[in-house]
Amino acid sequence: MLVVENVSKTYGDIVALKPVSFRADEGELVFVTGKSGSGKTTLLRLILREILPTTGKIVFKDADILTLKGSALSSYRQKIGVVFQDFKVLPEKTLRENVEIALAVVGVPSSEWQKRVDDVLKMVGLLERSELFPVQLSGGELQRVSLARALVVNPDMILADEPTGNLDWQTSDEIMNLFIKIVQSGKLVIMATHNLSLVEKCTKMEKDKLKTKVVSLEE
Ligand SMILES: Nc1ncnc2c1ncn2[C@@H]1O[C@H](COP(=O)(O)OP(=O)(O)O)[C@@H](O)[C@H]1O
Numbered sequence: 001m002l003v004v005e006n007v008s009k010t011y012g013d014i015v016a017l018k019p020v021s022f023r024a025d026e027g028e029l030v031f032v033t034g035k036s037g038s039g040k041t042t043l044l045r046l047i048l049r050e051i052l053p054t055t056g057k058i059v060f061k062d063a064d065i066l067t068l069k070g071s072a073l074s075s076y077r078q079k080i081g082v083v084f085q086d087f088k089v090l091p092e093k094t095l096r097e098n099v100e101i102a103l104a105v106v107g108v109p110s111s112e113w114q115k116r117v118d119d120v121l122k123m124v125g126l127l128e129r130s131e132l133f134p135v136q137l138s139g140g141e142l143q144r145v146s147l148a149r150a151l152v153v154n155p156d157m158i159l160a161d162e163p164t165g166n167l168d169w170q171t172s173d174e175i176m177n178l179f180i181k182i183v184q185s186g187k188l189v190i191m192a193t194h195n196l197s198l199v200e201k202c203t204k205m206e207k208d209k210l211k212t213k214v215v216s217l218e219e
Pocket residue numbers: 011014015016017034035036037038039040041042043
């Protein structure tokens with residue numbers, strides 16, 4: 001489904017990402033690990049096609065994403081859910097509105113919003129709180145909102161940049177369990193993290209039919 005081949009990124013003399021190659025399929029959890037500055041965020045931005053690589057090739061569902069333009073590029077991006085370390089929820093909007101925005105962006109008719117938002121908020125366990133504002137929630141809950149927002153468009157792939165980076169270990173575990181559920185429902189999740197104990201825990205779950213892969217970036 002996703003092929004990353006010899007992809008690197010430099011800015012002048014700065015090497016942001018050394019050449020990296022991997023393949024990933026639906027129903028797989030791919031960890032991108034490496035120290036701070038090794039290029040994890042850069043790799044996710046390359047896959048999202050926010051930036052272009054200096055070398056290499058990225059193919060998603062048999063399409064070369066580096067040559068996408070205009071509406072083809074927008075529709076590629078719209079099929080990707082993105083989750084950040086700092087949640088990026090809008091403080092002046094309710095949880096429900098925060099999730100609805102994702103549907104508005106991709107042009108889903110508003111008549112469908114209620115059911116779709118209810119479904120994802122239920123999945124992340126926040127349906128009863130849908131009319132609250134972000135300031136009324138904990139960090140773990142805010143991350144669940146951002147996961148709901150990523151999921152509501154029914155993405156092919158989810159890119160998560162240190163999604164547990166601002167959370168305590170117990171809350172991280174809860175968020176990871178949600179990600180695992182999402183992977184097991186057949187999505188491809190690519191997660192940047194420097195939390196190796198979290199990676200180890202998940203890669204040991206292979207017995208429980210969780211398909212994982214680790215892409216380790218060198219500095
Ligand atoms: N737009 C940019 N211009 C110059 N250097 C950049 C740019 N983006 C990232 N870098 C550099 O590339 C390296 C990798 O960054 P990043 O991908 O954010 O690493 P990580 O997410 O693993 O911490 C860092 O040294 C960073 O300063």
